[in-house]
Amino acid sequence: MHAATVSRALNPATRHLVSPETVQRVDRVAAALGYRVNPVARSLKTARSASIGLIVPDLMNPLFPPIVRGVEDVLLPIGYHAWIVNTDNDPAREAATVEAMRGRNVEGFVFATARLEHPLIEQLDAADVPLVLVNRRSGRPDIPSVTPDDVSGVAMAMSHLVELGHRKIAHLAGPQDLSTGVTRLRAYRQSLEDHGLAPAPERIATCKEWSQPAGAEATARLLDSGAEFTAILAGNDLLALGAYDALAQRGLACPADVSIVGFNDIPFIDRVSPPLTSVRIPQYDIGAEAARLLLEELRDPGRHPRSIILPLKLCVRGSTAAPRP
Amino acid sequence: MHAATVSRALNPATRHLVSPETVQRVDRVAAALGYRVNPVARSLKTARSASIGLIVPDLMNPLFPPIVRGVEDVLLPIGYHAWIVNTDNDPAREAATVEAMRGRNVEGFVFATARLEHPLIEQLDAADVPLVLVNRRSGRPDIPSVTPDDVSGVAMAMSHLVELGHRKIAHLAGPQDLSTGVTRLRAYRQSLEDHGLAPAPERIATCKEWSQPAGAEATARLLDSGAEFTAILAGNDLLALGAYDALAQRGLACPADVSIVGFNDIPFIDRVSPPLTSVRIPQYDIGAEAARLLLEELRDPGRHPRSIILPLKLCVRGSTAAPRP
DNA sequence: GACGCAACCGCAATCGATTGCGGCACAGCA
């Protein structure tokens, strides 16, 4: 019994090259010996690994764990594994990680860290490395991605505020080097126009990062500038929490003085005080769809790249109310 | 120039076997060619991999991401990688994962999933696989672990309640197949005794899992049973949130009617209403210490196993107050 | 009975490193 025959018998793809009796014999002996193929040796020979890299900026941001779960739940049943790493938004750390993963023959990547300008991603794409972006996109629209329908989400949030009677709506814009930040800001402007409201640049405050302190700082800036507004559309939930802080510090009440809408609907955000009205993003589905997309790419490398946009839902809670008359 | 020489020149541990001039020449050429050693080939030959496995029950539980970060931040600077997987508390999934990781030559494990009875962990330990348990321990005290000082934590929480004037204190106990659940329950009983309070079994409700619904269900059981209490010591924050729900459903107010103390101090728990008084666990440090412990084991396999207990801190917030007179 | 065709299996090369051992050169010493 030669090793080559055993190899063929054990591999479903080559099993037909071996007689059924031999296959059976191999199976029996393998089971008896507790034999397992060595993935490292296999990977060395085949340059594959049954695993993909999952690049996340920071797992401590509650937005990402559900995405991770979505990816895992699609991959594990078919014997694939996801290799997860945090980058802390540090390009050097990201590059080192990607390098290490490529050296270990990962078959593709899911990136949750895309920036509009992202040389590493463009370089991988140019090298025909299968990859899918999640949540955020890069500036290159031809790279496959799975993202929320930010435009509709903002539109829903804005309509909600307008219906409540708000006319002066401020926006805490996210980082403008990220697609989410840019898209939501643009959608905010568009939405103002759609509702016949005048644009008011002084009601827009940009945050350098998606964090609570950044949100607080930006809100404080708005308040200090003397801009008038009765509601805030926050670029995401963390910024909204920061807005809570800034308002509280000024003795302003939410929603009595200012209504706030968040974005993402992260876990537990329905438990804060007041419960945050937020646009729910199907985080788990984003991860799952990304994994499926990547698997398609792996199976059929020449395929036309495809991107997916997932629908959102507005969750109305206690942070929004009609403005003071 | 033979491959063997190059190998030796590139490896810091064997570099002294090669003349300095040759080392320099190799370095130059390697840099010029952009040559990287192939980790897969190296791993096949050496049976090492510069990576460890990190087994987590569920990343969506906010307790775990900081632990993951702690582990990563210690490993990455020295060129090691952590390979993270969720098990969903499913032993089969855990076993499959561990199997896959061992096949890929991970050098050790950090387990955040330990149960008191845990055949897989005992089996790995018996096979001299380096491993460290975090957050929870197994029934075998000789297996290295990094855990919070649950006993002191419970004592602090209980003292806080007693000082406020509470005498009838209930406990939402966690799963009794987990060390954390058992230890905290025991510490609760001990603490009653220390304060000269009579034990009251009817004030203890056990939860099958660390989840919000389980906490709500257990609290409802306590309320339905007619047991008297003015405060609840919850086994962890999720159970405490569940208690919030159950109280609210009965029209009871926290802390006016019932004070609640949580455990873990997960992110954002200071933002719920009312902000939860909770025992803070140094999650990041747990992860970091575990990684350091594991690295020690790898460097010096014969070493005497060591466990670490980290101190806790009580964060007093709005969910605790003096009982109604 | 000779031939052709499949089906099946084994040989040996290959993936890219690591490492024990032996050989060679050169220096030091008698």
Place this chain on the structure above:
DNA sequence: TGCTGTGCCGCAATCGATTGCGGTTGCGTC
């Protein structure tokens, strides 16, 4: 001059699989 010791380096085996190619076997056909 000859011998020993040391420092470098290369040979070849090895890790454990995969795979192109060629050889063997068995069977059907003329």
